[in-house]
Amino acid sequence: MSAKSGVFSSSIVRKVWMSLTGLFLCSFLVVHLLGNLTLLRSDAGAAEAFNAYAHFMTTFPLIKITSYLLYFSILFHAVWGIMLEIKNRKARPVAYAYNNPSANSSWASRKMSLLGTIILVFIATHMYHFWAQMHFGTIPLDASGNKDLYTVVMEFFRHPSFGIPATLLYVVSMAALAFHLHHGFQSAFQTLGVNHRKYTPIIEKVGLVFSIAIPLAFAIIPVYIFLT
Amino acid sequence: MNLTLKIWRQSGPKDKGAMKTYPIQGVEADMSFLEMMDMLNEQLVGKGEEPVVFDHDCREGICGSCSMYINGEAHGPGRGITTCQLHMRSFNDGDTIYIEPWRAKAFPVIKDLMVDRSSFDRVIAAGGYVSVNTSGNTLDANAIPIPKEDADKAFDAATCIGCGACVATCKNSSAMLFVSAKVSQLALLPQGQVEAADRVLNMVHQMDLEGFGSCTNTGACEVECPKGISLENIARMNREFLTAAVSAD
Numbered sequence A: 001m002s003a004k005s006g007v008f009s010s011s012i013v014r015k016v017w018m019s020l021t022g023l024f025l026c027s028f029l030v031v032h033l034l035g036n037l038t039l040l041r042s043d044a045g046a047a048e049a050f051n052a053y054a055h056f057m058t059t060f061p062l063i064k065i066t067s068y069l070l071y072f073s074i075l076f077h078a079v080w081g082i083m084l085e086i087k088n089r090k091a092r093p094v095a096y097a098y099n100n101p102s103a104n105s106s107w108a109s110r111k112m113s114l115l116g117t118i119i120l121v122f123i124a125t126h127m128y129h130f131w132a133q134m135h136f137g138t139i140p141l142d143a144s145g146n147k148d149l150y151t152v153v154m155e156f157f158r159h160p161s162f163g164i165p166a167t168l169l170y171v172v173s174m175a176a177l178a179f180h181l182h183h184g185f186q187s188a189f190q191t192l193g194v195n196h197r198k199y200t201p202i203i204e205k206v207g208l209v210f211s212i213a214i215p216l217a218f219a220i221i222p223v224y225i226f227l228t
Numbered sequence B: 001m002n003l004t005l006k007i008w009r010q011s012g013p014k015d016k017g018a019m020k021t022y023p024i025q026g027v028e029a030d031m032s033f034l035e036m037m038d039m040l041n042e043q044l045v046g047k048g049e050e051p052v053v054f055d056h057d058c059r060e061g062i063c064g065s066c067s068m069y070i071n072g073e074a075h076g077p078g079r080g081i082t083t084c085q086l087h088m089r090s091f092n093d094g095d096t097i098y099i100e101p102w103r104a105k106a107f108p109v110i111k112d113l114m115v116d117r118s119s120f121d122r123v124i125a126a127g128g129y130v131s132v133n134t135s136g137n138t139l140d141a142n143a144i145p146i147p148k149e150d151a152d153k154a155f156d157a158a159t160c161i162g163c164g165a166c167v168a169t170c171k172n173s174s175a176m177l178f179v180s181a182k183v184s185q186l187a188l189l190p191q192g193q194v195e196a197a198d199r200v201l202n203m204v205h206q207m208d209l210e211g212f213g214s215c216t217n218t219g220a221c222e223v224e225c226p227k228g229i230s231l232e233n234i235a236r237m238n239r240e241f242l243t244a245a246v247s248a249d
């Protein structure tokens, strides 16, 4: 048959883009976390190791290409997600006078765009403070000649006045990420058509562990820096 | 028992409509919800008021017409039932009960609690059928062997009564559960294979044209569906759709 003009703009394909970009962002979270864990090291070489990692991430060609794909994915996922939310709201022009959605669905599953918006605000401030500094700011160099992002991070969370709100912002945002992933991770597989008696319960368990472990590990870093 | 009913009243498609309050006395626990509505309407007619218009037909959970959003849930509290199968023993003396029509752009209100669900009919007309030879040499369906597992899944999907509770419940007014049940019941059987690709593309296309929202996998539909149609069907439809979309030329 000749494909209907609507095939590529169909509601199912729109969701597939959310799912693919969402899963790509999940893989990025793992890589980003592994690097950041250096910040928890307290030995003498920790600062230089972290700076070397940051240098590698901003200069290595393959990573640079991937990072452009990543920036695009974040923007796309956010804009597309908000557009879907607006479209979905239009599908119910008159609201119920009395509704009880918690009887049949999880809070996170209904608040994906709110949670996503919190994450987006977080990403913007986070990139402004560290990513922009690393790329365009003038940061002193460490002993190995790499930009000393380590010290920038340490001073950020230990700042006498911004330290507490900054740490709080990071913790709250990671909580939002946890809820976003708790629904999002398994939802992405359902969107792609993966629903299996044997494998779906496994995907759901992996999603649960992922949605708790990753944001928790991210959140521990600023709290640890702030407290030490 | 004595109850306070808050019911959506709307005189026609163009009217703005509003919630109105009706006290009702002497409701019995073993009345069905629709019998309680009948009782209210008798009282209203007795007082010379307009009775509340609502859809109903079989009153035994098979026609799918008794669409009512009761206390914030499609077909009210209780699982695996339609409004006609809901009994007043689910409520307590003194309760306030909110009764609203299905809310979706694709289900416009005709009057009071009655909505126009012909968008579902148009989705079915777009591909929810198999073409069979009726010129006297029709093949006996039972002549084709079908794995028991597939037959069971197709049957489960085929129990969808087209009531629209999935749409009413979904925060996006998405019709994915209904459409996926109708795609699955045929896609799982050999007779459905010939038209499978066209079917899923056309039915999803029509679903989008009707103004239903898109699925965010909240799973609310599966919980509220009176027939327990599974989300598995939505995943199957997504697979069918994506393979058809990339293989269609």
Ligand code: HEM
Pocket (backbone or CB within 6 Å): A015, A016, A018, A019, A020, A021, A022, A023, A025, A026, A029, A074, A077, A078, A079, A081, A082, A084, A085, A112, A113, A115, A116, A117, A119, A120, A180, A181, A183, A184, A185, A187, A188, A189, A191, B215, B216, B217
């Ligand atoms: C690191 C950041 C993020 C990750 C790992 C992530 C991951 C995911 C995943 C896996 C899904 C499920 C997709 C599906 O159901 O098929 C999802 C859905 C969603 N995301 Fe994100 N996301 C992130 C950031 C954002 C941001 C910044 C927004 C912006 C507002 C956002 C908005 C949404 C929305 C609205 C949905 C639901 C879409 C739907 O079901 O139609 N997300 N996300």
Ligand code: SF4
Pocket (backbone or CB within 6 Å): B064, B159, B160, B161, B162, B163, B164, B165, B166, B167, B177, B178, B181, B221, B224, B225, B226, B227, B228, B229
């Ligand atoms: S899928 Fe369930 S809720 Fe939706 S129309 Fe069919 S029977 Fe009703």
Ligand code: FES
Pocket (backbone or CB within 6 Å): B055, B056, B057, B058, B059, B060, B061, B062, B063, B064, B065, B066, B082, B083, B084, B085
């Ligand atoms: S009246 Fe037929 S299902 Fe309720």
